[in-house]
Amino acid sequence: MSGAMARPAGLLDRVRDTYDRILASPRFRSLATRFPLTRPVARRRVRALFDLCAGFVYSQVLLACVRLRLFDILRDGPEEESRLAARLALPPESAARLFAAAASLGLLARRSGGRWGLGPLGAAMVDNLGVTAMVEHHALVYGDLADPVALLRRPRGGNHLSGYWPYAGTAAPAALRPDQVAAYTDLMAASQPIIAEEVLAAISLRPHRCLLDVGGGDGSFLRAAGTRHPHLRLMLFDLPAVAERARPRFAAAGMADRASLHGGDVTTDALPRGADILSLVRVIHDHDDDRVLAILRAARAALPPGGTLLLAEPMAATPGAEPIGEAYFGFYLLAMGTGRARTPAELSVLLRQAGFTAPRLRPTRTPLLVRVMTAEAVVNT
Numbered sequence: 001m002s003g004a005m006a007r008p009a010g011l012l013d014r015v016r017d018t019y020d021r022i023l024a025s026p027r028f029r030s031l032a033t034r035f036p037l038t039r040p041v042a043r044r045r046v047r048a049l050f051d052l053c054a055g056f057v058y059s060q061v062l063l064a065c066v067r068l069r070l071f072d073i074l075r076d077g078p079e080e081e082s083r084l085a086a087r088l089a090l091p092p093e094s095a096a097r098l099f100a101a102a103a104s105l106g107l108l109a110r111r112s113g114g115r116w117g118l119g120p121l122g123a124a125m126v127d128n129l130g131v132t133a134m135v136e137h138h139a140l141v142y143g144d145l146a147d148p149v150a151l152l153r154r155p156r157g158g159n160h161l162s163g164y165w166p167y168a169g170t171a172a173p174a175a176l177r178p179d180q181v182a183a184y185t186d187l188m189a190a191s192q193p194i195i196a197e198e199v200l201a202a203i204s205l206r207p208h209r210c211l212l213d214v215g216g217g218d219g220s221f222l223r224a225a226g227t228r229h230p231h232l233r234l235m236l237f238d239l240p241a242v243a244e245r246a247r248p249r250f251a252a253a254g255m256a257d258r259a260s261l262h263g264g265d266v267t268t269d270a271l272p273r274g275a276d277i278l279s280l281v282r283v284i285h286d287h288d289d290d291r292v293l294a295i296l297r298a299a300r301a302a303l304p305p306g307g308t309l310l311l312a313e314p315m316a317a318t319p320g321a322e323p324i325g326e327a328y329f330g331f332y333l334l335a336m337g338t339g340r341a342r343t344p345a346e347l348s349v350l351l352r353q354a355g356f357t358a359p360r361l362r363p364t365r366t367p368l369l370v371r372v373m374t375a376e377a378v379v380n381t
């Protein structure tokens with residue numbers, strides 16, 4: 001039991017307990033499927049439970065499609081089954097099995113004349129480098145989650161994912177070598193365009209002069225912001241080996257004279273000054289509370305009084321996307337070894353502790369992908 005004394009159950013709790021006991025009864029479940037009025041609900045629950053049991057198989061069907069480049073092949077139009085099987089170098093029977101499985105998941109669709117085309121979800125995968133990279137990356141996650149009870153019981157870290165995100169498990173992240181940061185930086189860059197679109201639609205940078213992106217990776221977010229706001233000066237802070245990866249990319253985008261790059265460890269080194277808005281995009285959820293406070297305090301110190309903090313990441317308890325924050329990020333970050341998805345209320349508490357005021361959640365178009373909060377650096381008294 002936790003330290004808190006258990007409160008006596010209220011009426012609502014007792015009603016819920018009774019409801020749970022009824023649902024847990026095999027006899028009731030059997031009755032519910034037979035009774036016409038309860039049958040639709042019973043069927044939905046059975047389906048939801050089956051999807052939970054089978055989800056890993058569905059993911060592997062998607063992985064097979066991605067590895068075979070099936071969505072790329074079908075982007076130019078439907079193809080006849082045996083020709084498609086030959087292009088994929090699959091035995092005809094296996095190919096038919098894959099196509100039927102993918103169609104049942106909305107990835108492919110049957111067309112006339114024995115042909116297969118893209119389904120609605122397969123069409124959404126075309127040129128979707130971010131999701132494609134994540135599907136491949138999940139092969140690593142899959143390994144770490146193979147024994148979830150062992151994962152929950154063991155000390156944190158020491159998994160494939162903690163090796164993939166080496167800053168999560170080291171006391172000296174600034175010493176990481178270029179070869180240790182390349183894979184994760186590229187993965188983040190692949191999904192950054194969609195994140196940047198959401199964030200830049202949620203908050204206007206027009207009133208600002210200079211944006212400092214902390215944990216800014218290869219600068220993808222800054223370049224998106226700089227393209228949309230040509231007046232904006234750009235500053236990037238990340239681990240030295242990561243910040244260096246941004247240099248040729250800013251040059252290629254013709255933004256080298258607007259951008260400055262700064263390498264260091266945000267938990268121990270001072271951040272450069274001069275920006276009136278500072279962003280933390282998909283950074284805070286990687287860290288435990290003590291490091292989050294160190295990062296936010298460094299951000300506060302770098303901003304002028306009244307300066308804006310922009311915090312963007314997937315958050316816990318997002319209405320309609322609860323499993324993303326609690327289940328997906330909960331277990332992903334457990335395997336990685338640090339961090340957790342936090343609710344806007346939890347983030348607000350940390351922001352205030354670090355010297356920010358007026359934390360505010362800004363609506364995003366797809367909160368499942370990213371939510372945005374802003375706060376103001378307190379005016380020193």
Ligand SMILES: C[S@@+](CC[C@H](N)C(=O)[O-])C[C@H]1O[C@@H](n2cnc3c(N)ncnc32)[C@H](O)[C@@H]1O
Pocket residue numbers: 167173185188189192195214215216217218221237238239242264265266267280281282283286
């Ligand atoms: C999950 S990635 C997000 C990258 C980028 N903001 C994005 O959304 O694509 C987290 C970033 O924080 C950086 N980072 C982690 N620990 C850091 C530290 N102690 N000091 C500076 N940067 C750090 C990583 O190198 C990485 O680029």
